[in-house]
Amino acid sequence: MTQTYRLLLVEDEPLILMDLEFAAGDRDCTVHCASTCARALAILEETNEEIDVAVLDVSLGRGETCFPIADALRRRGIPFILHSGDLDRHDELIRTLDAPLIAKPASAEKVIGAAIACVAGNETNEVRLAAE
Incomplete structure (x- = not known):
């Protein structure tokens, strides 16, 4: 039996958000x-x-x-990953969040797999591989 995870996806580009939502649904995740x-x-x-x-x-x-x-998630103890294409503008600020980062463009499957790895206890290896 596979674990069902509850994901919060925050993305302002509708097509990227939809792609992430479908990839999460394919992994039987509940998505917000x-x-x-x-x-x-x-x-x-x-x-x-x-x-x-x-x-x-x-x-x-x-x-x-x-x-x-990110601050609200930290207060609640909820892990998160960053998915960004704005590394030139936000690189220093992103580092202060001390969270795994997957640079855009990346496949939705890769991003969702990395998010699940964060919560499933496989964070160190799978998230690093996804971020490469």
Whole structure:
């Protein structure tokens, strides 16, 4: 029997979000999707901490970043990975989050596999491999 994980996906690009959602569904994950900080934080409150792991896009448009979401996840003890194409603009800030990073473009399957590895106890090897 496979474990079902509950994922929070935060991405402002609709096609990337949809691709991640489908890849997570293919792995029998329960998925909560958000494209803004406000929606992601509301999901965290609504789900009463029933999120196992999150995938966060760093830049969410209109000058918004995932940093408030990352802080909320840390306070709840929920692991997360970063999925970003803005390494030139946010490299130093991303390092302060001390989370696994998968640079865009990357396959949705690779990103979801890395997220599941974070929560399934295989973080060190699988996440590093996915990030390469």
